[in-house]
Amino acid sequence: MLLAMDYGYTNAFNNANDWGKGLERVNELKRRFPKEAFAALTESYYWNTYAWNARGGGYSSSVSEVGQKLFQKRLEKAERVLLETKSYSSNLPMWYDQMINVQSALGRPKVERDRVFKEGISRYPTYYPIYFTMLNYLQPKWGGTWGAVDQMVERSVEHTKLHEGLSIYSRLYWFVNENNDVNLFRDTDASWPKMKRGFEDMMKRYPESKWNLNNFDKFACMAGDKQTFLKIRREIGNDVMDAAWPQKTSLDLCEAKFGLAQ
Numbered sequence: 001m002l003l004a005m006d007y008g009y010t011n012a013f014n015n016a017n018d019w020g021k022g023l024e025r026v027n028e029l030k031r032r033f034p035k036e037a038f039a040a041l042t043e044s045y046y047w048n049t050y051a052w053n054a055r056g057g058g059y060s061s062s063v064s065e066v067g068q069k070l071f072q073k074r075l076e077k078a079e080r081v082l083l084e085t086k087s088y089s090s091n092l093p094m095w096y097d098q099m100i101n102v103q104s105a106l107g108r109p110k111v112e113r114d115r116v117f118k119e120g121i122s123r124y125p126t127y128y129p130i131y132f133t134m135l136n137y138l139q140p141k142w143g144g145t146w147g148a149v150d151q152m153v154e155r156s157v158e159h160t161k162l163h164e165g166l167s168i169y170s171r172l173y174w175f176v177n178e179n180n181d182v183n184l185f186r187d188t189d190a191s192w193p194k195m196k197r198g199f200e201d202m203m204k205r206y207p208e209s210k211w212n213l214n215n216f217d218k219f220a221c222m223a224g225d226k227q228t229f230l231k232i233r234r235e236i237g238n239d240v241m242d243a244a245w246p247q248k249t250s251l252d253l254c255e256a257k258f259g260l261a262q
Contacts, residue, residue, distance in 0.1 A: 096120030
């Protein structure tokens with residue numbers, strides 16, 4: 001439900017044509033629900049989305065001086081809302097991944113972002129978006145390194161293993177694979193033996209999840225683990241989820257690779 005709320009926040013203003021009307025809606029929500037976390041977060045999401053509307057999604061060199069100033073000003077408003085309402089708005093875990101996003105866009109010192117991350121996962125150790133958001137900024141495409149990614153993944157495993165086993169290891173490298181054009185087991189520090197154990201822990205906790213099972217099998221194919229691929233493929237049976245099998249790692253290619261093509 002929290003992920004659904006986060007999705008709603010993210011998309012509430014993405015297609016806005018009248019930002020003034022959007023702000024009126026935000027202010028009405030604050031009036032009707034003062035000191036409510038969801039109302040404060042809505043305001044922060046508004047200013048964050050409005051900031052990116054001014055900047056655009058291109059490289060910084062393509063942003064006009066006016067666009068950059070508006071970007072900075074609106075992000076600062078989003079940050080101020082989060083800070084001023086933290087006593088109650090951080091009762092929803094989205095406060096933390098939103099603050100990491102805003103701080104990173106503003107270029108705040110990394111120690112501040114790290115402090116927010118550590119506090120967030122201490123309060124909400126199994127709320128995955130906090131980890132995903134932090135991991136995003138450690139990737140090479142944002143100036144990080146695969147070594148930094150792996151260190152964070154390993155620390156996250158230690159932080160959650162009593163609840164999650166090794167499953168967060170798999171979830172975080174799954175995120176890396178989905179958000180980078182890389183060969184996961186060649187270009188990054190991902191370990192298939194660890195990822196396999198993580199998926200096994202995940203399936204123990206969520207044995208009915210066909211989505212997780214299909215992705216488990218996809219990564220087995222990517223890692224060249226024929227035995228595991230064939231075993232999981234039998235478990236999947238007819239419950240194939242096409243969305244789990246992208247073109248470059250399609251099920252028919254994997255089946256052909258391991259001798260199962262019709």
